[in-house]
Amino acid sequence: QMPRGNLETVHHRALVLAQLRRWLDDLKFREAFECMRKLRINLNLIYDHSPKVFLENIETFITQLNSINHINLFLTELREEDTTSTMYPRPESTPVQLPPASGLKVDVVCDALRSAMESMDPNKSVIQHIVTYLNCLTNDLDSFIAVKVCRLCRCNQQGDIKGSPPSRFCLSILTAHVKKTVPELEVALQKVHELRENPPEAPGAVNAEEALKYLLFLVNVNDLYEHSLGTYDFDLVLMVAEKSQKDPKEYLPFLNMLKSLELNYQRYTIDRHLKRYRKALFHLSKCGEEHFPEALQLVKEQKLYSEALRLFTTNSAHYKALSCAYAEHLVEQQQVEQAGLLLWRCGESVGALQAFASSSSWRNAICVAQHIPLPPDQLALLARDLAEKLTEQRRYSEAALLLDQYAKDCEEAILALITGAVWEEALRLTYMHNRQDITETNLKPALLEAVNTQAAFLEAQLATFSRHRTRLAVVREQKQKARLDMLDEDGPDCPDAELYSEASSVMTGSKYSHSNSRISSRSSKNRRKAERKKLSLKEGSPMEDRALMCALGEIITTVDKMREEVHNLLKALVLFQFDKQAEKLQAAFEEALQTMETAVPEVWPEGLQQNQAPITGPNSTANTIMASFQQQQQRPAASQDAELPAPPKMRNGVKWKLTILK
Amino acid sequence: QMPRGNLETVHHRALVLAQLRRWLDDLKFREAFECMRKLRINLNLIYDHSPKVFLENIETFITQLNSINHINLFLTELREEDTTSTMYPRPESTPVQLPPASGLKVDVVCDALRSAMESMDPNKSVIQHIVTYLNCLTNDLDSFIAVKVCRLCRCNQQGDIKGSPPSRFCLSILTAHVKKTVPELEVALQKVHELRENPPEAPGAVNAEEALKYLLFLVNVNDLYEHSLGTYDFDLVLMVAEKSQKDPKEYLPFLNMLKSLELNYQRYTIDRHLKRYRKALFHLSKCGEEHFPEALQLVKEQKLYSEALRLFTTNSAHYKALSCAYAEHLVEQQQVEQAGLLLWRCGESVGALQAFASSSSWRNAICVAQHIPLPPDQLALLARDLAEKLTEQRRYSEAALLLDQYAKDCEEAILALITGAVWEEALRLTYMHNRQDITETNLKPALLEAVNTQAAFLEAQLATFSRHRTRLAVVREQKQKARLDMLDEDGPDCPDAELYSEASSVMTGSKYSHSNSRISSRSSKNRRKAERKKLSLKEGSPMEDRALMCALGEIITTVDKMREEVHNLLKALVLFQFDKQAEKLQAAFEEALQTMETAVPEVWPEGLQQNQAPITGPNSTANTIMASFQQQQQRPAASQDAELPAPPKMRNGVKWKLTILK
Structure with missing residues (x-):
């Protein structure tokens, strides 16, 4: 250079x-x-x-x-x-x-x-010393003097000088503001404005005119004009406008119009012009009753609901109107329950009820209904509607509560509980309402049906499990064999090394991950999703072993999750003397769990790296071994990319067996 | 040879x-x-x-x-x-x-x-043919003939010859029975017995005497005597006894006593003598009313409760007595709920109530209470007792149900729900019982307290988290440095290689696991437990990094578990216009979750193997590289032994944030 x-x-x-x-x-x-x-x-x-x-x-x-x-x-x-x-x-x-x-x-x-x-300005440090001294004075007269002195020095009582005084570094300070990553144009303009207000007395000091010129030299004039508007200081705006190439016919009418407005509305208009909608809303909210519709409009347009709610007192009509608007928006956003909360707290009970009911927030819905209050028959209807929805969502206990306590239909409630296999609670309700007849007519038959369903389900799961397990062993053996064959044929230093290395990665199933191993971990989530889609259980698919491991893991998790349900079913069966059925189910479930537990170390062997031994042999040299090692080094990362399925955790801590069954 | x-x-x-x-x-x-x-x-x-x-x-x-x-x-x-x-x-x-x-x-x-x-016996196959033919005959007279012929041939109608006939392979057949892994002595004895009953007619055929002699030659005489008793055939017993060296004064009185007993009781006595308690119980159960106390005693002594219950009809007094005895045993075994089930189903309501109440099986307890039925005031007392226990177990919703529906004390119920932070349910009860006053007096203050508690808890967790995180970085750096220093000083082919290899394993924190890596995976669970105990957060402890990772993982899990609770609290806060507190909490929780999520890849880097690069350098040879590689090969297993803490899963699917809070 x-x-x-x-x-x-x-x-x-x-x-x-x-x-x-x-x-x-x-x-x-x-x-x-x-x-x-x-x-x-x-x-x-x-x-x-x-x-x-x-x-x-x-x-x-x-x-x-x-x-x-x-x-x-x-x-x-x-x-x-x-x-x-x-x-x-x-x-x-x-x-x-x-x-x-x-x-x-x-x-x-x-x-x-x-x-x-700023701190090197001699004037300033003198003033600061004075202020600090004055602040030590305590009696009233002294304070009075202190305030006066401060005013004289154009600074507040803490000694911070309002804006910066005409400093000899003025232009450099402006530069420092403007050169920041996000230019502090408004602060710079404020300083120019102050120079204009308090022209420097020292000869040769930079005046407002010069400072502005300098700013315009650093910054685009239109940016500066916009930002000057943002100071709400029309003199400053005019100064900037005059320096710019703008046509006075263009900006003067606008400025005059602004000047004619009430202060808050004026600021709102400027903010809105500058697309500073939050500030605009703030100023508009101070403009009184007649401007509220405009504010509401702005809130809706710019989705400033949360901000708006903060600007109005909670009991006002405005607050209510804003809440309603917000709720409408939330409903569109699928946040219906939150809409309900807003409506309820601002007193819009009917709207709230609707929102809660349609979002299955049934407790809140019932509260609002009783708050209104709905007549008993309508409350019962509401409870039935809610219960139906909950039943669809398999939330049987909650549905039963509604049917029992609000629809006053204990029979329906008990039936819901039986459908949901919530045996103990069903029994509780039969005793509470003295309806033991339902035990004979519904509960016992349901128990026997449940035990059959569970047994059949377990059998099906076990069958799939052992099919996948056998197939996995076959696939693994094939891959291992393919790998050994490859090793036999070509050493790593043979001319086909390129070919080999690619083939080998196919065999270990990391075909996709291999090419991706250098992408940053940022996008790894998306990648994993895509990866999982590529897993296919079809025989011969490249990642079949992984797919099988995933499928096996899912079955284990499913069966493991049945512990609680089986436990409750067993207890109910024993209570009604269905000991034989209970014994059968207990034995079947025990067998299923044991089969899966013993399969875990086989399906997920410790350190699944057995086929990653380095390639050695009579032809190997330090370099070829290193090369093969490095190739494998990439694999731990690669196999994580392809998300080698982790062994599922079995919750052996959950005790489900009954000792009274053998 | x-x-x-x-x-x-x-x-x-x-x-x-x-x-x-x-x-x-x-x-x-x-x-x-x-x-x-x-x-x-x-x-x-x-x-x-x-x-x-x-x-x-x-x-x-x-x-x-x-x-x-x-x-x-x-x-x-x-x-x-x-x-x-x-x-x-x-x-x-x-x-x-x-x-x-x-x-x-x-x-x-x-x-x-x-x-x-057996199938090669010529007699037998002839007889089989006859029987098969006879079985084809259909009219009554034919059947009569068939039965006669069968009897004549000492076989049943299916052509199975009773025991084996005097076969020419007789002794070999006995040998085949006796040589089995679990010798079939009784079957062999049975055959000897039949030889005695039907002495072989063929000249030179083996008779009972000879067969027994042969058996005694193969088997210990005392074993044979005991097993002969087990056939309940006294003639056989006598035969065996006579062949043995036993003193007739010893066994004859015993045999005579047995002969004097009623058949079932006789068999019971033999079974009991042979310690075959299940069979003994079976025979004793047939001995009628007066022997039931003895049976009950046997059941208790040998803990044959399940078997015993199967031998008596469910409605009998015996069944009830056995159930009570079993229940007593189960209570001792800490299986109180199952004891309750047994007692209830056999009609022992009071005992069942006690069992259910003391095992917090409150639904069953209430059912039994209403089945008895308890008078309302006692039911209310019971409900209060149960509720108190449930409260101690932090099962507030269930406690509230009891207080509300059985103790008829809605105020206590609502307070329980408030204590348990079950806000929506608490609100539901206030509306149900028209007690909105509690909202002001208790619910709102509790909400504000809860938000403070949660915030403080989050803060404490975050502080610990960042302390551990910082320390982990320091520890890792130190270990990395120590490792590099070691590599600088001594190559693997230096004379101190032994020393090196041991020191290196200390550094990677697998000191304990290293020596254990060859123990079979059977005992790995116990080992892991012991391993975990060795983890210490004390500065400078050998596994400090692992301990820190564990501690960090636990904090993440704890905080992640708060999603639901925070979500419910936020909704309740918003409903009562505590928006500011809600916003603060939401921000704090969000920050906590984000801090942890960003920390995960740092604390659990992908393939934590960065300090396991193979040892290379100008002095390396193929052999040294392989040696260092093999050393590392051991490590994946070793680090699993020491259970390298897995990164905790964060349930980002659980949506807890309210959009109405910013």
């Missing part, structure tokens, strides 16, 4: 960089800066060379440069890039410099420089 | 075996047998050489040998051992003979020989 068009001075870059590093280490920022500017070396290096040192000595840097222009140059050249790792690599011996972890580099440097420049 | 003391005939074994194989293949059993006997070659080879061929040609074998003594010799020499794999290995070229999978070899051969010999 030679300076262009200047043949007189040719410098060896390594030497230059070494010199620069020395200067920077010695905090000779000025020398470094001058040299870099001359030889067009990227100024980021000043920071990148040693971020910590730079940040700790930032005032020295400012003092040495001592030039607004130079500081601005440094600021504008800042980039989100570490030049020591891209353009100017460090010499190998230097220890690695970790950049301060917090935040983006550009923002860190901008903020650090700005606050340094 | 040369024949001892016979120097004249020296044979080369390989040649002999080859010849034997040829004979066996040609079904020349006689030649083979003679030769083997002469040269003392193990007779098992006849079967082992080709089990299938032997079993298919067993009659040929018998016919060729044509000698009881030879058959007995073959039977007595049978052993559970495959001589073709131990003594007389097959020539390499022959295909492997799979032994028939079903059953033990000795039993298979004994049974096959015996049934062949």
Whole structure:
């Protein structure tokens, strides 16, 4: 990188960089800066060379440069890039410099420089000392004086100067605001505005006009205009507008219209114009009754429901209207229960009832119904409707509660419980309502049917299980054989090594995962889904072994889940003297569980890596072994990609057996 | 293996075996047998050489040998051992003979020989033909004749000869019974007994006396005596006793006493003497009313409750007495609920109530109480007692049901639900009983308390989580560093390799598992338990990283389990306008879940094998690389032993967030 068009001075870059590093280490920022500017070396290096040192000595840097222009140059050249790792690599011996972890580099440097420049303003520090002193005064008169002094100094009682005073670093401070990753245009504009309000007295100090010009030089004029509107300061807007190329006929009528509006409505209009809808809503909510429809419209358009609810008192009509609108929206979003909550709490009982009923939130629905209150016959109807829905969702206990307590139909309730195999609760209701007749007519037959159903289900599951298990053994043997054959034929150093390596990955079933093993883990979830779809139980499918393992795992989980149900069924059977049936079921379930438990170590052998031994043999060399090893190294990751099915956990802690059955 | 003391005939074994194989293949059993006997070659080879061929040609074998003594010799020499794999290995070229999978070899051969010999009895087959013919006759007179003929032939109508007739293979058949893995002494004795009943008419046939003598030669006399008692045949007993060395003064009084007893009681006494308690109980149960106390005693002593219940009709007093005894036993065995079931179904309501109440089987308890029926005030008391127990077990919903429906105390019920954070159900009861006052006095304060508790809990969990997480990073770095240092110092081919390998396993934390890696997987569960105990969170403990992973996993599971509870709390908060508190909680929980989710890939990196790269370097050779690889091969198993904690599953499918909260 030679300076262009200047043949007189040719410098060896390594030497230059070494010199620069020395200067920077010695905090000779000025020398470094001058040299870099001359030889067009990227100024980021000043920071990148040693971020910590730079940040700790930032005032020295400012003092040495001592030039607004130079500081601005440094600021504008800042980039989100570490030049020591891209353009100017460090010499190998230097220890690695970790950049301060917090935040983006550009923002860190901008903020650090700005606050340094602000605190270096001599006026400001004097004022701060005065304020601190004044704040120590305690009596009323003293306070009064303190307030006055503060006002005189254009600062608040904490000594924070309103905006920044006409500082000698004014332009650099503006630059620091504007160069941030998300430019702080409004703050910059605010500062310009203050310069205008309090023109600097010092001769040669930057005035508002100049500052604005400078800003326009840094920022797109339209952006600046929009942001100036956002300060709600029409003078500032005008200033910016005048500097811009905009046609006064265009903006003046708009500004005049705005000026004619009530303050809050004016701000709302500006916010809305700038698409700042949250702020717009805030201001509009202060505009009183007559503007509420407009607010509601805005809320609906921009879906600002939560924000809107916060702006109105909970008991107001507005709050209710907003709640209703929100509920409508939530219903569309399939959040019907939450809609119900909103409607209920704002007193819209009928709407709430509807919402709760249609979302099967039956407890809330019943509460609202009793709150309204519905007449008993309608309550009973509602309970029946809800119960029907719950029955469809197999929530039999809840359905029974509704039928029993609200529809006052204990028979239906008991039947629902029997259908749901909730035997003990069914029995409880028969005794509660003295309907033991149902035991004979329904409960006992249902028990006998249930025991048959369960036995048949278990048998079917076991049959599928052993079919899959046998097939898995066959598939594994075939794959192992195929692999051994391959090894016999071609060593890894044979000319067909390429071919071999691909074939081998097919055989271990990681065909898909292999090619994917370098994709970042971010997308691994989606990949796994896709992967699972590729699993097929069809004989001869490439991942058949995995598919079989998945299927076996699912059967185990299904059967394991039956523990509670079987336990309850067994107890009910024993109670009604159906000991033989109970014994049979217990034996069948026990056998099923045992078969599965003994199958687990076979289907999911410890460290399923048995076919991943490194390829060795008389022809092997250190290099071929390493190559084969590395190939396998990729596999653990790869097999995780293809999600090698994990062995299912059996809940042996759940005791289901009855000791009284043998 | 040369024949001892016979120097004249020296044979080369390989040649002999080859010849034997040829004979066996040609079904020349006689030649083979003679030769083997002469040269003392193990007779098992006849079967082992080709089990299938032997079993298919067993009659040929018998016919060729044509000698009881030879058959007995073959039977007595049978052993559970495959001589073709131990003594007389097959020539390499022959295909492997799979032994028939079903059953033990000795039993298979004994049974096959015996049934062949039985069916080869000429008398028997003649009789069978007659019976088959007779059975085809249909009219009454024919049947009468058939029955007579059958009786004459000492067989039943199906042509099965009662016991075995005086067969010429009699002694061999006895041998086949006695040589089985579990000797069938009773069957053998039965046959001897029949020989005595129907002495053989053929001259030279074996009589009972001879058969018994032969049996005594094969079996210990005391065993035979005991088993003869078990046939309940006193003549047989006497025969055996006489042949034994027993003193008649010893056994005669006993036998006479037995003879004096009623048949069933006699058999009971014998069974009891032989410690065959199940049979004893069976016979005793037939001895009528006056012996029931003895039966009950036996049941209690031998814990034969289930068997006993099967022997009595369900409505009898005996059944009830047995049920009560069983229940008492079950209570001692901590199976109180099952005791309750037994008591209830036999009508012991009070006992059942007690059992159900003390096992918190509250539904059954209430049913029994209403079945008795308890007066309302006692029912209410019972309900309160049960509710208290359930509350202690944090089963608040059930406690509330009892309080509400049986103790008729809705206020207590609602308070129980509030304590259990079952908000919706609590609200339902307030509306049901029109007690909305409780909402203000208890429900709302409880909600606010709950939100604080949850927030504090989350905060504590998060704090522990990040402390462990940070520490885990430190520990891992230290281990990695220690490993690298070790590699730098000593290559695997240095003289300290031994030392190295041990130190390395300490570093990867598999110190304990390493030494255990060869123990069979049977005991792996116990080992894992012990392993887990060794995990300690103490800084510097050898498995600290694993302990930290476990602890982190537990926190994740705990927090993940809160989804439902937080969801319900949020809904209740929103309903009562506690939006701010709800928002805070939602944000806190969201943050917690996110922190944990992002931590998972860091704490459980994919294929945690990063420090298991093979040891390579300029000094490595194929052998050293292989050695280091093999060392690592052991590790997957080893790390499973130490149960490398698996990443916990987060139930992201459980939606808990409210969209109305931002």
